Amino acid sequence: MAKEITPRTQDYAQWYNDLVLRAGLADYSAVRGCMIIKPYGFAIWERIRDALDGMFKETGHSNAYFPLFIPKSFFSREATHVDGFAKECAIVTHYRLRNGKDGGIEVDPEARLDEELIVRPTSETIIWNTYRDWIQSYRDLPLLINQWANVVRWEMRTRLFLRTTEFLWQEGHTAHATAEEAVEETRKMLEVYDRFAREWMSLPVIKGVKTEKERFAGAIDTYCIETLMQDGKALQAGTSHFLGQNFAKAFDVQFTGVDGEREFVWATSWGVSTRLMGALVMAHSDDDGLVLPPRLAPIQVTIIPIYKGSESQTALREAGARLEQELRSAGVRVQFDHDDNHRAGYKFAESELKGIPIRLALGMRDLEQGTIEVVRRDTREKMLMQQADLAPKIIHLLEAIQVNIYQKALDFRNENMHRADSWEEFERLLDRGGGFISAHWDGTSETEELIKERTKATIRCIPLDNPVESGHCILTGAPSRQRVLFARAY
Amino acid sequence: MAKEITPRTQDYAQWYNDLVLRAGLADYSAVRGCMIIKPYGFAIWERIRDALDGMFKETGHSNAYFPLFIPKSFFSREATHVDGFAKECAIVTHYRLRNGKDGGIEVDPEARLDEELIVRPTSETIIWNTYRDWIQSYRDLPLLINQWANVVRWEMRTRLFLRTTEFLWQEGHTAHATAEEAVEETRKMLEVYDRFAREWMSLPVIKGVKTEKERFAGAIDTYCIETLMQDGKALQAGTSHFLGQNFAKAFDVQFTGVDGEREFVWATSWGVSTRLMGALVMAHSDDDGLVLPPRLAPIQVTIIPIYKGSESQTALREAGARLEQELRSAGVRVQFDHDDNHRAGYKFAESELKGIPIRLALGMRDLEQGTIEVVRRDTREKMLMQQADLAPKIIHLLEAIQVNIYQKALDFRNENMHRADSWEEFERLLDRGGGFISAHWDGTSETEELIKERTKATIRCIPLDNPVESGHCILTGAPSRQRVLFARAY
Incomplete structure (x- = not known):
């Protein structure tokens, strides 16, 4: 008999790993931090991919494919972007091996690249470098493109699906004539993610906007969907970024408007990844195995x-x-x-x-x-x-199960949605099972960082439907105009 | 008005490039040898992928996903394989960048990998290293897995779709208890490729087996489908390999049989790539643009x-x-x-x-x-x-067009299928438009190489339905038991 699954109450992290392995979703590989997605896991991912792909196409997007490699210099062009991304990444420096003296093979030092290539951690730079050639006038806009691809971010501490060096994802990259249109697109895709999470994954999510500290490197605004796992920790399930004209300026992408004037193009990007597989497992499953929403189950x-x-x-x-x-x-x-x-x-x-x-x-x-x-x-x-x-x-019955799994997750989320009005209350809630904690914050990155250092809780988002409410920051007591949502997170 | 397309008679290679660019199939990228697949081209590729994927699933295969990176040492394990593949490839040596003195970024010399990682040129090694853990007994066999992925082979002279440094493909990797079963699988997948080419791409192909010289590095036998382009050059459109126990031995993959004995596992691998897009364009199109078979046309x-x-x-x-x-x-x-x-x-x-x-x-x-x-x-x-x-x-009418495009390509192929019984005839045929030339060959790699050096023609395959026929090698006059199929090729 195969190894039993550790119960959730005993060790939630171990339960998750046991389950992913035992249910045949994924496996460790010989390459540090990279996973193997096994047939059963991949069958679920295919259903996720196909459902999302259909929704992207319904909203007017086309798929394309851009290179895996990005010239190193591209990353220096957008100042914020490089700090966020280009640091921990896989770097290709050579293009040939040769026979070594010991019978093995070695890197041929003669075959050094003039400019190193970065294995894409995300594709804004290579794509906006291309859009310069594709966009001349307002007639070429909007440009609504998505790509399904593998990306690599060199992670030191990895967990199957949740955080791996290589992962699969989709990244939408759109170009628009006006800021309004780009913001509209950013929010439209957030709605698509919300609907997908709800209707396919049976996952209730909170839609919000990130604080400056948690924003995508190079974005003006990062919208996100945040969801709650059974251990009371939050998980960011998808993001949609309004990039302003940052990448258009970095790669000189201008268009001639109806009025004949040249202007920089407005951008968005948005993505979800195989991380969703981790969310799916952790949100619904139990000590005996997976609990899959029927619409995503390879076998119903x-x-x-x-x-x-x-x-x-x-x-x-x-x-x-x-x-x-x-x-x-x-x-x-x-x-x-x-x-x-x-x-x-x-x-x-x-x-x-x-x-x-x-x-x-x-x-x-x-x-x-x-x-x-x-x-x-x-x-x-x-x-x-x-x-x-x-x-x-x-x-x-399948339809009833789909709805019930959602309702159960929603009830859990609602039961674990708290308000804290003092630091003591905040800490107590975190100690007692976590969940989302709605609390006042003074709006500074310094306070945000301090709270993280003390409690490991981060601001998951400022919910989109947040009411204006006067209050005082739970840490500093400084005045605050609204509550934000804290949680410890994956 | 956009640039005209060069007529085929004037410059076939230029016609092809013009057409791929003008029709919006692909574009050059900022990374040498890597292409961008544009939305219209990708929509065709999606149809190719979905049709093939359906056929793979009908024949019992499941998709999975293995890492992009392969430890360098894995390539030394299968002696033939390394010579064929690991030489021209992208090598990851570092995993971090840092800020440079000039405001740019540079590779952090501290972040050197202990063992370099190869960006997969093909995945036999990493997959068979995994199969060792997945296969214990005959009950685990056959293991029928396919993966859709990007691969990288460092090419010096590239052409859109036909030969690019990065390309998209599928690679099937199956494991079997007996040699017979593995050979059967190899040939079954060749039939799948043949049927796909015929029924979807309207491409008539010749099924055959490669000579030792043209065999996949690490295979016992390489089966292929070969097709003819309008300029009289052949194009290999897909391959299916019987790998024997080579990779099982290299990665120590054994199973316990019904009789309780331990034995090495038998393997196959098979693949087609975005190269099919090139074949599709070159086989059917004309001076005014693409001619797409209705079943693959994104817009019919x-x-x-x-x-x-x-x-x-x-x-x-x-x-x-x-x-x-x-x-x-x-x-x-x-x-x-x-x-x-x-x-x-x-x-x-x-x-x-x-x-x-x-x-x-x-x-x-x-x-x-x-x-x-x-x-x-x-x-x-x-x-x-x-x-x-x-x-x-x-x-x-769409059905009639699908059939007619196939018939036209078949007629062209048949008109350009020649027999040569002397060296002079062989050379004359090659000078007069090429095509497939069926001729006797003495069976040695030396002669094969000489013929290639003198004429650029290679042995495309030994057709599966080849009759036994005594004759004499067109170059050396040595005795031969069958004709083989020569052509200049992409």
Whole structure:
């Protein structure tokens, strides 16, 4: 029997690692900080990708592909950007190996690049260098492009999906004629992320804007969606940046307006990554395995026959195959787990581990009575259904599960949404399970940094729907015009 | 007006470059040898990828994702492999930049990697290093995995899509319990490539096996599909390798068989890349632009209104929108090009450049008579159709175009399939337009190399359906048991 999963209450971080490995989502690789996304994990990621891709296309975006490598000098062009990104990155310095003396191979010192290449940590620079050639007049705007790609940020402490040196993501890069239009795009894509998180991942998120300290390097404003994990820590699930004219100025991208005047182009960029996989696992799963929202589950229904002797095998195989066919024709992603190498108990545990939303068990008695046993993964509720007209009932149940998982996460989030009006209260809340803490802050980066140093809590965002409210900073007592949202975070 | 496209007869290579740039398929980048795949080109690639991906899944394969970086030492493990691949590649030596004295940034010499990382040129080594942990017994086999990824091979002379330093591809990597099963897989995937080329790309291919000299570095046998371009040069469009136990031995991947014995695992790998985009362009297009097979065309039908005054605009917009809706509902990828900034003549030229398979033109007279003008991109044939019940007629025509493009390419290939029985004949055929030349060869790599040096022609493959036939090598006169297929190639 494979290693058990550590219970959440015992060690939440270990529970997460155990689960990711045991459920076949990802694996460690021979390259420090880089992970392998295993077939089951990748199947979930494909569903995330396809759903988002459809939403990007519906909102008028096209995909393209830009180079993996960025000339080093590009990073010096946008002053803030380089500090945020170019420091911890993979640097290509040579382009050839040769046979070494010891029978191995070595870097050929003759093959040194004149200018080093950076493996992209994000693509604003190479893309805006290209947009200079693509944009001449207002007729070329808006330019609405997205790319699905791998990126590399040299991380010292890595965790599967949550923080890896290489990860997969999408990065949208759009160009606009006016600031208003660019801001509108920035917020539109934040709405897309919000809707995706809610409708596909069953994740309630808080939409907000980052403080200056937490802003994307090179952005005027960074919008984000923040979500809460079961251990009370927050996780940033996606960001959308209004870049102003910073990159247009750095790469001299101007356009001729309707009035014939030359002006710098306005920019946005926005992205989500395989980090979403980590959020998905940590938000919904339990000590027995994954709990997947049906819309993202590679397998939505598993049919497990309860064999008793070889006669039952034939009959159950026929009945199971018929039900599988019926469900598949109705558009359900179903597997008939008829393999007789494993016992039903093992298969039950496996289906729980994999987070398959519905488990159907079929025994000889069911064949006689035209029934089937139905178990929901999310609530573990057990039901006996009539086999007749099964597909619509299953589809209805899948929808109910999708909604329930969302509601459960929303209830949890609401229960862990606190207000602190003093430093003592703030610290006490952090000690007692964390969650989001809404509190007054004096608006300075210094105070923000001090609070982080003392408590490890950071300002996750200033929520978009924040009311104006006079108050006093929980740390310094200085006047404040609104509350902001603090949390310890991934 | 944008730059004209160089005619094929004047300069085929220049025609190709002009077309790729003008049609918006790809662009040069600031990084030597790396290209940018533009939205229109990427939309075609997405269709290629999705079609292939569906075929891989139908044949039981799952996608996964392995790291971009491979430790240098991995390449020394399989002796042949390193010679073929690890020499010309991008090498990561450092992981941090720092601020330089001149205000720019420089590589931090303190941040040198203990072992250099190679940006993957292909992933056999990192994948087989992983398979060691994933495969214990025959129950874990076969392991059928594919990955869609970017790879880097440092090329000195590059051409958009055909040969670039970074390119996109898929690489299948499968593990089997027996040699027979692995060979079967190798050939099955060759069939998948053949079917894809035929049914989607309208490309007739020759299936064959490579000579030892042209074999993949580390393979026992390399199977390939070879196709002919309009200039009489061949292009290798895909390969499928039987790797024997080479990588299993290099990375110590063994399994326990049904009999309890430990044995090394048998392997295959197979891939196609964005090179297919180059093949697609060169096989079918003409001096006016792309000719795309309807199944891969991002836009299959364009509807162009012929405005005459503002009254006509309203009527034509209504009618065009109605037809667009009708075709879209029938599953046709259609655009209604109603923008009035450009004249119809410009739009006609653009639709030819983009290779849109069917162009519909709608004038006021058509509105009165219930007709529409239909022009095929492949034959330029012009027809007048009744608007009534248009969708099924258009769908039928798209199918006819798909078949016709294939037939045209097949006819061209057959006309350029020659036999040479003497050296003189061989050279004359190469001088007179190339094509595939079937000729006897003595079976030695030395002769193969000599022929290449003298003529630039290489052995593309030994066709799978090759008959046994006694003869004499065209160069050395030594005895030969079969003909092989020569061509100058991309």
